[in-house]
Amino acid sequence: MKPTAYFVLSIGGPIFAAVMAVSTLYALSDWLEEKRLPFLPLALIGFVAAWVLARWLVHHFAWVACPKCGAKSYEMDGVSSRFRCQVCGKAF
Numbered sequence: 001m002k003p004t005a006y007f008v009l010s011i012g013g014p015i016f017a018a019v020m021a022v023s024t025l026y027a028l029s030d031w032l033e034e035k036r037l038p039f040l041p042l043a044l045i046g047f048v049a050a051w052v053l054a055r056w057l058v059h060h061f062a063w064v065a066c067p068k069c070g071a072k073s074y075e076m077d078g079v080s081s082r083f084r085c086q087v088c089g090k091a092f
């Protein structure tokens with residue numbers, strides 16, 4: 001994919017996952033009430049966990065094509081939206 005698409009995915013993916021997690025918990029709110037589990041703290045934990053998980057998945061499994069050789073390039077650790085090519089080592 002292109003860096004622009006990656007950027008959209010790296011922001012949109014976690015938002016989507018987090019919203020899905022909270023909606024799922026919300027759909028289960030009757031069941032949670034039955035088990036005397038508080039919805040809000042769980043929703044907060046679910047939101048953060050889904051966000052972190054989705055961001056981790058994008059970071060480790062989504063790749064962009066290297067502008068020099070077209071090979072898979074993964075995001076650098078600790079640097080958002082900077083990539084390093086697996087084949088030629090080009091950073092962009």
Ligand SMILES: [Zn+2]
Nearest residue numbers: 066069085088
């Ligand atoms: Zn390359």
